[in-house]
Amino acid sequence: MKTPEAQAEGKVFGAGAEEAAGSGVRHGTAPAPGRDRVAHTEATVIGTSPIERTTVAEPGSDPAAPGREAEEAAGSGSELMTINLGPHHPATHGVLRLLVSLEGEIVRDLKPIVGYVHTGIEKSCEDKSYWKVIPFVERMDYVSYYFQMEAFCGAVERLIGLEIPERAKYLRVIHLELNRIHSHLVWLGTSALDVGAMSMFFYCFRERDRVLDLFEMSSGQRMHTRYFQIGGVFEDIPVGFAEKVRAFCAEMPSRIDQYEALLTRNEIFLRRTKGIGVVPRERLLDLGVTGPLLRAAGEPWDLRKAEPYLSYADHEFRIPVGTIGDGWDRYRVRVQEMRESVRIIEQALEGLPEGPWIADDRKYVLPPRNELSTSMESLIHHFKLVTEGFRVAPGEVYNAIEGPRGELGCFVVADGSAKPARVHFRDSSFVNLQVLRDMCMDEYVADLIQNLAMLDPILGGIDR
Amino acid sequence: MPDAPGLELIAGELNDAHPGSVLETYHDRGQACLIVDPGQVLAVLGWLRDTSGQEYWFLASLHAADYLPAEPRFGVHYELLNMARVERLRVRAALDDPGGDDLPELDSCVDMFPTAEFQEREAYDFFGIVFRGHPDLRRILMPEEYVGWPQRRDFPVGGEPVIFTHNEREVPRWYE
Secondary structure, three states: OOOOHHHHOOOOOOOOHHHHHHOOEEEOOOOOOOOOHHHHOOOEEEOOOOOOOOOOOOOOOOOOOOHHHHHHHHOOOOOOEEEEEOOOOOOOOOOOEEEEEEEOOEEEEEEEEOOOOOOOHHHHHOOOOHHHHHHHHHOOOOOOHHHHHHHHHHHHHHHHOOOOOHHHHHHHHHHHHHHHHHHHHHHHHHHHHHHOOHHHHHHHHHHHHHHHHHHHHHHOOOOOOOOEEOOEEOOOOOOOHHHHHHHHHHHHHHHHHHHHHHHOOOHHHHHHHOOOOOOOHHHHHHOOOOOHHHHHOOOOOOHHHHOOOOOHHHOOOOOOOOOOOOHHHHHHHHHHHHHHHHHHHHHHHHOOOOOOOEOOOOOOOOOOHHHOOOOHHHHHHHHHHHHOOOOOOOEEEEEEEEEOOEEEEEEEEEOOOOOEEEEEEEOHHHHHHHHHHHHHOOOEHHHHHHHHHHHOOOHHHHHO | OOOHHHHHHHHHHHHHHOOOOEEEEEEEOOEEEEEEOHHHHHHHHHHHHHOOOOOOOEEEEEEEEEOOOOOOOEEEEEEEEEOOOOEEEEEEEEEOOOOOOOOOEEEOOOOOOOOHHHHHHHHHHHHOOEEEOOOOOOOOOOOOOOOOOOOOOOOOOOOOOOOOOOOOOOOOOOOO
């Protein structure tokens, strides 16, 4: 229904008392120019409101990058309001504080402030022998703990030059891919919760609990299992583990179908995520973004395929790649990655070789306990490894693996003693956080929440 | 990873283009590293990024390390990646500690690699390395008013006394 000229300027709510008194009910305006989507609906607005809605951009401008025209169109009369989002906030994934400068509901500037969970893990690692560092670095990115273990153990194994047995490689891959599924389930549940689909949270966490039960079966702990050791894995998988993982993998694709049935064609989810948070691929590469964010923008870069490590070269899996890199593409890429991870686990179980689960080099790996009562050398090595730890010849190495959020790199400097001289983690969330500003500029605040969800930051990794 | 002869070739060409930039190379555990003069680090990074045949235009990681008691003390590492050939190359800018209250300085590469913004802030926060030309060089993980460079090797691990209930009045906090 066409409304008077006064309202065609973009003000939906009546400005004067006489207009309000005249009819308490206002109808939505004709579609205002730009991306003011709510005004497109013929929603009935009751009463007046002191809030004035600003319209953005001229017709025909790219909704993904309103840019400068938006500022001019909005007029110079509006001033920026800087508000503080967080660090405690139901929508942020961890203690992330955002200083957001708003013009009406449009984000004009964004500054993330981090450091609220900084616990000095990298510094503490310099005081610990190499084994003792493993439980420390697990706890950085607390959702994808196996990946931190793999990055660190891989780096130290490179420094030592230790080859891990085939069975250990396959077991590591099984646990890494289970952890990837776990991480993506946590992401999907919390992101859907942010967007408003609350039941997704419970469905995803139901599956997540099954993964945690599998971890408990293999290592005794649900999270932060300390399962990977220098030279392989801590101990062999128990009887029945392979069957349980197979049962999980058999059921998981239908569960993922259920999640997709809830969200993929859901109109509300599509309207929230389609076309939101698009950053050009070149800008993503400039900002060092890797992982599902980069793949959603169309760059097929995955370290499991580019620089195969462990047993990934033996498995057949595809890399899901998106097209434009909006929120919906990121969602699709991660859900598809869950399916591919299920395939990798099934293949790894099929091809799981027999043999030792940890390397045989007694200089770096504990001897089996039954030898301690018969062999003096085993006892001495056990004693030295447990009290002092093994020494690593001086050198430095950077080991990068593909974590659920992107490239997770571990840089270790060894100085010849039993303790590392420097352990640094190139955490994917830390580098990916730089793209949040680009994603949220000149978009609505509600889209900021959604962009943050699709970015999938884990503050433990950002802050370390 | 460029192999050892390849690394020497790169170092040679780099020294031809920018004399005196490469101080040393080493190829260890399958990884290649160029140790460069910190004053020419931007030239080196630019050459590695722009020269056809090199094209290391992805900066995977920028981090610093303290090699105390070795000299030069600080090393700022640039982990470069060539995505097309999947080759990694490490460039280490060897910085000296100026001593006293002065901080070591280095040129910022944020214009070349925007990903360096947060990572240079982290190196400043933990080591006190000042990056000239960085748009917003301030602490990122430690509190803004913190005094000290925590990740340096001479900063003790238990750098701050633990505040229990029995000594909370006597122990000075870091902001006092």
